[in-house]
Amino acid sequence: MDLSTHDQLPPAPPAFLAWVRQNLFRTWYDSLLTIVSCVVVYLALSGAIRWVFTTADWSPITQNMTLFLVGQYPRDELWRLGIAVGLVSFFLGLSWGLWSGVMRSFALTLIGFYLFLALLPGTSLAAGIRLFLGLNAGLVVLSYWLARRWPPPSNYLLAGWIVSAIVGFFLLRGHAALPALERVEINLWGGLIVTAILAIGGILISFPFGVLLALGRRSTLPVVSAFSTAFIELIRGVPLISILFLFSLIVPLFLPANMRFDRMLRALVGMIVFSAAYTAENVRGGLQAIPSGQYEAAYAIGLRNLQITLLIVLPQALRKVIPAIVGQFISLFKDTTLASGVAVLEILSIGRSVLQGNPEYIGLQAEVFVFVAAIFWIFSYSMSVSSRRIETQLGVGQS
């Protein structure tokens, strides 16, 4: 076969210098813009880097790292949190090994985060905690390897996640009847663990409710459809902060005193309700995009309504709305900061209380808020990367 004579090859891409000339210096004002932008970018970047590494005083963060991570959780009881974190590392590693995809970017983010905390010099973290965090990074890799070597069945792993979530919560919470696990009031929990519980709990629990609401809104049963529509429109017409106030201040008034539950859980319920309404509208968009021919074909082969929803409609509708849903979950994650408005000590309010409680940190607001912003950015970006991963994973063979 002689390619050179018969098949015309595509034109070669321009060489680097030619590309620069073509795109950056074609006319005098192109050149001017290029030079000015380079100067601006240089000044901004070098200023930022100099600030981060020399000018900035990170002591409010390094000296209070434990506070940022766990809030007022009793320091003698941190071993319980350790077990919970260990469970997360273990199952995340297994999930990475078995499911790859999304779990891979979450696992890598978490490994990076563990190592960052373990190796960052000058923080208040005790040597034992640093060692523990370092070992957790290893645990993720180890369990990844285990899952590659002996892959567990998917549903066992899923069950493992659910069981470990319940066990972890019970461990953190403790129980009055158990002397070794004394009760730790949830109001003492704080920092990153609260942000994580609000975000992960809110996302995972709101999702099935959102799907049900979306299906309910399209239901042919008038009561179901009216209720779903009313719920969705009511919640979407109200700012999140007011829903959080509603759940933390007003709802307890209607409940008997022994049924009142902790501030954090009230905030969590508020976030779930809020997020479910938005998930429902996103999912409904996906449901509407399913052509009627899909229903007709499914009816024609004898499937029943529930089977059509579960086997044909939802799998297609959900993959159409992954970008929208992930975007909504990212904003829910960032909206956990609003829970500070109802006295839940998530990571932003820890930052604020650190600044307010310590006169020696006056003037160091920028450092604290940059740190909090960086934490949010890392995890949001990891979610956004994983969303693109799911899209490519599921996009195979889509017509």
Place this chain on the structure above:
Amino acid sequence: MDPSASTNGNDPIIVCRDVHKWFGAFHALKGIDMDVARGEVIVIFGPSGSGKSTFIRTINRLEEHQQGSIVVDGIELTHDVRNIAAIRSEIGMVFQQFNLFPHLTVLDNVSLAPVWVRKWPKDQAKKQAMELLERVGIPEQADKHPGQLSGGQQQRVAIARALAMQPKIMLFDEPTSALDPEMIKEVLDVMVNLAKSGMTMLVVTHEMGFARAVAHRMFFFDEGKVVESGTPDQIFNQPQQDRTKLFLSQILQH
């Protein structure tokens, strides 16, 4: 060929009497009568909007008729849900736009209904699906998704999917109208083989070569009514109605 195939001894499998259908105020079907015998191949043709697609869709109740009666294999079509599911599992349908499930592989498209409706074990359903894919000539595409296949291949998968329920009747709603010309033959070949195997078929199509080759009777629809019916020989060589002659001259002149 016996022109009155519907009465040649065995009971008709489909009996339609005075079937009416309205879309809002639009009278789409104006009293259709049709008896179809077991093993009979019926070709329905006519101008667009004549009600031919609507009619075959009433037979598996994708459209509900509002007057008259339709009896399929001894079961009358009513509002009873179990009744409808029972009838749909006896009838396979092939659509103009294929309507394959894009998120499932070809093999899963074909084995889905036997697993979930007939409650077959997965292995058995997949084995049958492979046999059907061989029958329609594309076993090598089993693990692909519909979007990776040509139109002709997709339509053959759709035929295999319908056959997977081992239906007594197959409905074809313009199965080749959405295909590029070079792919029409591969689909028609599968349909011809199916017709020769003794399947009862109702085919809405303008493929007159197919009609001439395998149809037992042809029905010409216009404005919601059967204008004329008869064997292919009667329809092509001695059409009685002017409307039929005009329509045939329009579609056969090229």
